[in-house]
Amino acid sequence: MATAEPRLLGAGVIGLGWMGGLHARCYRRLPEAYSDLDAEFELIAAASRSESLRGIAERRWGFARTTGDGLSVIADERVDVVSICTPNSEHAELAVAASDAGKAIWIEKPVGRTLAEVLRVRDAVRRNGTPLAVGHNYRSSPAVRELRRRIADGRIGTVEHVRGHYDAGFAADPEAPLTWRFSEERAGGGASSDILSHLLDLAQYLNGPIREVVGRLRTVHPTRPLPAGDGGHFGGEGLDRRGPVDNDDLAVTLTAFADGSLGTFDASRVSRSGENALVIEVHGSLGYAAWNSEQPNEFLWRDRSMTAVAKQYVDAAMPEYGRFLPGPGLGLGFDDVKLIELGELVRLIRGEPSEAATIDDAVRVAAVEDALKRSASTGRWVEVPGAV
Incomplete structure (x- = not known):
């Protein structure tokens, strides 16, 4: 019997500091630990204001393209999941934009600088029915x-x-x-x-x-x-x-x-x-x-x-x-725990029981x-x- 090909999901990462790089590594590693999910990620687009970090994203992690504009990552039709790894002041705006664009979201905490900002994101996610997992990694x-x-x-x-x-x-x-x-x-x-x-x-x-x-x-x-x-x-x-x-x-x-x-x-x-x-x-x-x-x-x-x-x-x-x-x-390391977090997001996307921080x-x-x-x-x- 022929084996079905894993579903290929497009990933976009906004913010390419240490955490953005970790998200990129997790996307590439998912099949190592989660072959049962039958999902693989293609690194489509990454955004950073830093030209040097954009170069690293292309050379080291293999993103198809890089940009200085995070919103263009969200607008890319090939991107299914958006990672938000920017300074906190940008989190809520990017998350609302990603939700309105119908993307699944993997966002580092805090989702917003204030309760009001977090509620804005919650309202967008409820309105659009978009999956969102928060980087409260210790629970994983x-x-x-x-x-x-x-x-x-x-x-x-x-x-x-x-x-x-x-x-x-x-x-x-x-x-x-x-x-x-x-x-x-x-x-x-x-x-x-x-x-x-x-x-x-x-x-x-x-x-x-x-x-x-x-x-x-x-x-x-x-x-x-x-x-x-x-x-x-x-x-x-x-x-x-x-x-x-x-x-x-x-x-x-x-x-x-x-x-x-x-x-x-x-x-x-x-x-x-x-x-x-x-x-x-x-x-x-x-x-x-x-x-x-x-x-x-x-x-x-x-x-x-x-x-x-x-x-x-x-x-x-x-x-x-x-x-x-x-x-x-x-012994597992920090990167492994973040990979578990990504596995829980994939389950969330599929509507399966998940331990993700929502x-x-x-x-x-x-x-x-x-x-x-x-x-x-x-x-x-x-x-x-x-x-x-």
């Missing part, structure tokens, strides 16, 4: 997926408390240049949007919606050297002149979940304790679960059958891990961030709207 970790499954099965009993912290050090040096990430106009929130958002997504992925928050935001380094060029999280040269930082370096919040459990979360982009450590713990009436992004292929676990907390390795019987490796202790998940995160910002200005508890 096989360890996190396994914890979600076990918690949902009641193996640690009733959840009482969720605790999380995200310590990042990319902005610990006060002489690191003033890139777009330190601008509320270009980025939206600082640590509260850039990294706390990952904790808020994971907490709600594992334990359901957050309904009330109280918290504080703080800018530790109020000025930074103006940048000599473009940049993101890492590196770059600074000038002698300085400019103001107008979003937060630290975010701390206490939350109440819809089920009555409590959460405590903090995020720092100026931490000296770790380079990129997201830790989340779930305390239940019968047990405990915890995961650390710096040890991504293992987790801590205790249920009613155990006398103590034990470390467990991810193995091929757990979600998605077996697509890459045959046994525990071998636009509704993005709205839930943005609503909590919005409530936190209002709480920080008043010092009071603020309710998170449940039907935004």
Whole structure:
């Protein structure tokens, strides 16, 4: 019997920094781990303002064409899926345009700088019926997926408390240049949007919606050297002149979940304790679960059958891990987890069950961030709207 040819999907990438390059690599790698999806991607078009990055996109990843205009990628009839990997200020506009053009969307978080921008994208996606997956990549970790499954099965009993912290050090040096990430106009929130958002997504992925928050935001380094060029999280040269930082370096919040459990979360982009450590713990009436992004292929676990907390390795019987490796202790990397994210988007496109972070998940995160910002200005508890 003849085997049907895999469906060929056209991919377009807007923004060709590190994350845009990672999206391109994932498109090329999809058949390695997801042969059962019978889908392959052709790299049609890529956009960047940087001529050198456009050249890399053509030579290294094999895009058929490159451009300085992201909207022309969306307008290309051969493009079925659009990756949005630009600075945050461009996300909502590009996502609405892609949805209106009938494209599937793979967008890095945040979907918008504000709740209002995220709601604009949600309205477009609902209006057009277009699939959208958000780059909340940590939820795609096989360890996190396994914890979600076990918690949902009641193996640690009733959840009482969720605790999380995200310590990042990319902005610990006060002489690191003033890139777009330190601008509320270009980025939206600082640590509260850039990294706390990952904790808020994971907490709600594992334990359901957050309904009330109280918290504080703080800018530790109020000025930074103006940048000599473009940049993101890492590196770059600074000038002698300085400019103001107008979003937060630290975010701390206490939350109440819809089920009555409590959460405590903090995020720092100026931490000296770790380079990129997201830790989340779930305390239940019968047990405990915890995961650390710096040890991504293992987790801590205790249920009613155990006398103590034990470390467990991810193995091929757990979600998605077996697509890459045959046994525990071998270890998936960041690129692999992003590839899992792309696999979930393909399932979403096909209308199949998917663990992708959707636009509704993005709205839930943005609503909590919005409530936190209002709480920080008043010092009071603020309710998170449940039907935004």
